[in-house]
Structures are given as structure tokens and as C-alpha cells.
Amino acid sequence: MRKFLLTSLVATLPMLALPAAADKFEEVTIEHNEVADNIYMLSGAGGNILLSAGEDGVFLVDDQYSQMAKRIAKKVQEVSGEDVRYILNTHFHGDHVGSNTWFANHHDSTIFAHDNVRERLSNDDSFAAAGLPAITFNSGMTFHLNNDTVHVFHLPAGHTDGDSAVWFENANVLHPGDLLFNERFPFIDLKSGGDVDGYIANVEELISRINDDTVIIPGHGPLANKAEYQSFLTMLKQTKAEVDTMKQQGMTLDEAKTKGLSDQWNDWSWSFITEERWIETLY
Template sequence: MKLSLATALVLLLAAAPLQADRFKDVQVEETKLADNLYMLSGAGGNMATLIAGDKVLLVDTQYAELAGKIKTKLQQLSANRPLTTLINTHLHGDHVGGNSALAANIDIIAHNNVLSRLTQDAKFPRNGLPKTTFTDQLSLHLNGQTVRLDYMPPSHTDGDIVVWFEQANAVHFGDLLFEGRFPFIDVSNGGSVKGYIDNTRTLIGMLNEQTKVIPGHGQLTDKAGVQRSLDMMEATLAVVQGYKAAGMTEQQAVDKGLGQQWQSWHWNFITEERWIKTLYHADVSADVN
């Protein structure tokens, strides 16, 4: 049963050729956060683009099948300037799938662990691999705009960064936020439930009421939206750890469920059952991520 998340991911990846039709009707749409900053959505993880003079920066690339539509949208928003820098928030295929098609000839920046894990994936195009990596923090200065990349300790994976757009008071959380949904915590790629909750709490402390928060999945949100996600995780973790302390098996915990209050967070990838199993196996001891 422990393999269920990994198995689901493998099945999703194996089904990739079948998804070609799915992308046919996908539109890449922008949400304006500032004069030069947009959130972009299509299929897969939300992207962001910053246009700073002759510099055009993109955060994440969704899927290779969408590269043409993403490029068209970037050209519209940037008055046909070429993309100059790509940042990857982490290694998952719905965030890096378009790397090769969009950024083979420009700088691609990610955490060290993203490069090492993607390098081990023989199917990942070599010209889509990160070229610049870092350990803790990296700042980019693009024609007066400051973009700060902060590494976060193991949580969604072991290579998660958040991207701060300082002048716009905006931040891309990568998959450290699934807005309004149960999050995916990829233990097989170094993720941790405790790390995910701790990072969420840390990040809330870095936001103010006006900060615009781009989630990896879901709608543009703010500090209150991140707080709702934290409240959900803390409450449901307490419920499931309580079941475990009472001697319930994983299946008994699943059968008992989380109750009506959290139903709206259930979605097709991380169902209530999967979230309960994730929480059931969470290592919540103080000194272990």
C-alpha cells in the first residue's frame, strides 16, 4: 500500500502519449499581478513570467506539448522579446516538461538536487537540464527587478525553491502550495510531511496581507489562502495521528475518513484516501524530516 502514490505517478507518466488529445484544447491564460509580472496557467503546474526590459524570465514550463502555446503567450506579453532565463521550482514533469522545447539555448536555474535527480532520468532531454544550480539562495538582478530564489528544506521533494518577485510583492510557491486541495508529498523524491508543514508555517511568516501568492496548483491566492492550507494540514494530521495512536490500521483510518469538513480539498490526484495514507505514514518526530 505504501507504493500507491508512486504507482499512481508511474501510471500517470505511462499514460503520457494518451494525453496528447488532452492538450489540444488547453489554453495558456495569464493573470496580471503587476505591469510586468503574470501568472500563467494551462495544464500542469502554474507558471510565472517577469518582463524586465530586454530580460524575459519564466518560472516552470508545464508539458512539452504546450511549448508552442506557452511561447505564443510569452511573445504576446513581452512584445516579442525572446525568453532569456528559466527557473524550475522542482523536478516534476508537469513543471519541467517544456524545458527542452522552450529553453535549450538559455540559462535554466534550479536547486542542485533537481539537476542530480533529472540527470538520473535517462529519458529527460539533456538540453533541458538546469545549467545553473545553487544550494541555499540565489538572487537575480534584471534591469532593476530583483528575483530571489530560496531553497526550502525537504517537503514536496528535496529540491523545492520558492521564487520571490521583490518589487511586485509576489511569490511563486512551486508545489509548496496546492491551493484548496490536498497536497502531493513525494516521499520517493525526498519529500516530507513534517517538512511541508514546517515550510508552510515559515513562509506564512514571510508574507504580508498584500503579498500575491502563486500556487503550484490552483488559483492565485494570498496569506489567508496559505493559512487555510496550513490549518487543513495541521487539523487532518492530528486526526490521522489520533487514529494511529488509537491503534487503527491504515485501512481503518481510511474507512473512518476525515469527516465532512475537509471534503472540498479532495481531488482526482490526491484523494482523501491518499491524503490519509500520506498522513498515516508521516514521520512527525521533531528531529527527522
């Protein structure tokens, strides 16, 4: 269950300088991993996708970049033999909503998201109206489909101001969106309503809702469980405490970046959120 290709994650977020040329995506494949009965994690370029298949139709949580739409559709057909009926966007970043328009146009998919996701996408002139969430919510909603009860709940001021997490109750599978970057420093979009303290509080809230058997499909990184989510929370709190101490000692941001974090966090640095950039966020 836990074996899948990390190497296919070639990019993460719209702020990352993605080359515009389509050929940068040519070698990317969509990999699938069944994590529960008829529930799969799809990985490719951008955020991880949850796919639920069953008699009520295919339900996706997030849909990566627009360049990946046809490959996602092909994988969905391979796994389920169906088109995509529903899509839930966990937030507005392009690596989670980029294929909305393609699925709306080609599969007549209905798209759901928090109110703030539609508002932010509506203000983006480059985002086609067809891909906007058709149904939005303020605090949450519940789906009853594919022999499961699917709880969607909004979490305030964390990764962005429009974050939602999705929990399949019977299967005990959680997709927290980008409130989990498993085994790596997270991106917190401070310019779009994100907040470090809020992010930590939201992670604490999600951990309180799950148990040791919960399977977690993270926004980015490998499949996770509760213990690994707890390790992520520990990293958040301890690195924040280290940076807070540097500030209290009168260090400037540049001095804090020069000093760096404790060596135990070396492995959490990655191509997009390096240790220096994580210190900037915390500072």
C-alpha cells in the first residue's frame, strides 16, 4: 500500500517557478495506489489526488495542473471505467485546481469548494469560468456516496483562507489538502490568508479527529498515518520555537537564516521550501 513513486512529484504550487513549456510535463505519469476499498491515491505533478469510485460515480479530491488533465482522466478510466462526476478542491492553488476546467468541459463534472476558493479563482483573469466551483460552502458539507459518508470541513487561516479537509468515515481515509506536507517543510501562503499559528492549530484539530488506523493522503509527499502526522506537527512546533528564540535574542532574519535550524530538521528541507525559506515563513 505504501509503495509509490515520489519521483513523479515534479512540482508543487503555483508560486514555484514552473516552466511554461508543456514538454516539462511530458515525462510525468499518474501513479495510483489503492489505500482502501475503491479509494485510491493518485500522484503525478502537483498535489496528491484522492479518487473514490463506486456505484454513485467517481469523486476526486483535487486535480493537479491543467497539463495533467488528460492523463488523470485516463487513469480514472483505467481504475474505474467511469468519467469524473464530482470534484472537491481543498484550496485554490493551481496544482490542486488546474484540471477543473478540462473536467467540467469534457466530463461535465460538478466542482465543490469553500466560498473563498471560488472568490480567489474568480479574481484570477487567467482561470476559465467553466472551472469555477459551481457549489460552495462556508463551514462544511457532507456527501453520501459510494457506500461511505464523506465529511468536508473548512479550517480557517492555515495554508490559505480557503482550506478544506475531507474524511471518508467508513473507509477511515483523510485528505487534509496542504495541511500536510509529509516529511517536508510546508508552504504557508501568507499572502493568501495563510497563518503559521493557524496552520499549527488546524493540524492539531485534524490529528484530534483521527485514530491510529486512519490512512492519510497528504497534499504532498508519501502516504501517511497518524504517527507521521504527529511527527509533522512536532516539526512545526519545534522549528517555530527555535525561530521564536532567535527573534527574542534580537537576531535579524538574515542572522537567523545564517544560524539555521537544528540539524535534526535537515531532511525536511526540499527544492521548494528550503530551510532558509521555512525560517523566513516562521520569522
